[in-house]
Amino acid sequence: MRVGVLTGGGDCPGLNAVIRAIVRKGVQEYGYDFTGFRDGWRGPLEGATVRLDIPAVRGILPRGGTILGSSRTNPLHEEDGIDRIKEHIAELEVDAIITIGGEDTLGVATVLSDEHGVPCVGVPKTIDNDLSATDYTFGFDTAVNIATEAIDRLHTTAESHMRVLVVEVMGRHAGWIALHSGLAGGANVILIPEQPFDVEQVCTWVTSRFRASYAPIVVVAEGATPREGDMILKDQSLDSFGHVRLSGVGEWLAKEIEKRTGKEARTTVLGHVQRGGTPSAFDRWLATRFGLHAIDCVRDRDFGKMVSLRGTDIVRVPIADATSRLKTVDPKLYEEVGVFFG
Known part of the structure; x- marks a missing residue:
């Protein structure tokens, strides 16, 4: 055969x-x-x-x-x-x-x-x-391990500068990577595609974290969407299976947090590093x-x-x-x- x-x-x-x-x-x-x-x-x-x-x-x-x-x-x-x-x-x-x-x-x-x-x-x-x-x-376990290590590292720089760090991970329709890595990495907010999020609530959580003298980490899946809005897209192009190119929600969310709370916010998009390597x-x-x-x-x-x-x-x-x-x-x-x- x-x-x-x-x-x-x-x-x-x-x-x-x-x-x-x-x-x-x-x-x-x-x-x-x-x-x-x-x-x-x-x-x-x-x-x-x-x-x-x-x-x-x-x-x-x-x-x-x-x-x-x-x-x-x-x-x-x-x-x-x-x-x-x-x-x-x-x-x-x-x-x-x-x-x-x-x-x-x-x-x-x-x-x-x-x-x-x-x-x-x-x-x-x-x-x-x-x-x-x-x-x-x-592949899932490796992606979670990579994302968790990144979150661990970002805690120290967030606290050194007392700024919000938004970590965007993969997850078009399902938030498993965000949920597992966010929980394992001690994130203060985890946003997933299955649960449309309220930006004001996210800002409330962020502000609460600062009151405790800690800098917050927000983990967001690339397919997560605000409650009043659409999925954030990099562009409108489609692949041969009809999928749009995602990525952008992390940057958008960081700007919204900064605008609404007055706290400095930065974005880290892990992207393809999650599925590469050993x-x-x-x-x-x-x-x-x-x-x-x-x-x-x-x-x-x-x-x-x-x-x-x-x-x-x-x-x-x-x-x-x-x-x-x-x-x-x-x-x-x-x-x-x-x-x-x-």
């Missing part, structure tokens, strides 16, 4: 650990051959491949990014995209594709598998941790287990399924279950951490 492997969407710590586990077990235990598709769905769409064998995956466990490259190519929006993919995998004699990606990448895999008979197995990947049907996605030990562990179980799924010809973490077990669920809705922060969980605001 020849198995294709691709990584789509934003890069994520742990992608190489998944690839390594798939190839190591697939070659050593099942005698499979592997074809690596370049740059997400662009690979099978254009027939762009890279050699993928045991020598190719040596030493990649601790490396960030992905040796296969990635993109946000959407073959469903390409002319004859599905037919071109089927034609190329037939030419390459690929019997199944393991798709490692988030909501958009796995959404394409669902359509290919359920509607067009392309054998696909999914592996959930997103630093946002917003995919349903799995307790955690790899994956954490937990993400290496989880990504490796996902890879091992994904190739077992191929062996069993259990296509249209995604590997998922439930408690400490890896189980299989329909790929569609992961993409049908986003996993967002429960209002009760957000309310639970509110005691630390202000």
Whole structure:
């Protein structure tokens, strides 16, 4: 059997650990051959491949990014995209594709598998941790650790200058990174997309913090929106999956705080640093287990399924279950951490 492997969407710590586990077990235990598709769905769409064998995956466990490259190519929006993919995998004699990606990448895999008979197995990947049907996605733990370290460092400079520091983290529709890193880093305000925020309330919390002779840290997810207003956008351009480019809410909020409270405010946008570099030990562990179980799924010809973490077990669920809705922060969980605001 020849198995294709691709990584789509934003890069994520742990992608190489998944690839390594798939190839190591697939070659050593099942005698499979592997074809690596370049740059997400662009690979099978254009027939762009890279050699993928045991020598190719040596030493990649601790490396960030992905040796296969990635993109946000959407073959469903390409002319004859599905037919071109089927034609190329037939030419390459690929019997199944393991798709490692988030909501958009796995959404394409669902359509290919359920509607067009392309054998696909999914592996959930997103630093946002917003995919349903799995307790955690790899990459999330690394992103939280990086954000928490940044918040820890910003406390000292905030207190040295007695200014407000607004930290903008990733999180388009779900505030998991903001919530986890904000709580772990001792932030005084945490703002998430699931809960539109009141700017005046934020300013009240900020002022309260200064009264206690401490400088406040505000952590805000990039997709958070003011109660009376729209999502803050960098520009109006869309990617191939129809997503706007976010970032800007942190800068906007800092200006509002400064204007309304008279306190100096600065913004730190962590951006792509959250998903770059060496994956954490937990993400290496989880990504490796996902890879091992994904190739077992191929062996069993259990296509249209995604590997998922439930408690400490890896189980299989329909790929569609992961993409049908986003996993967002429960209002009760957000309310639970509110005691630390202000």
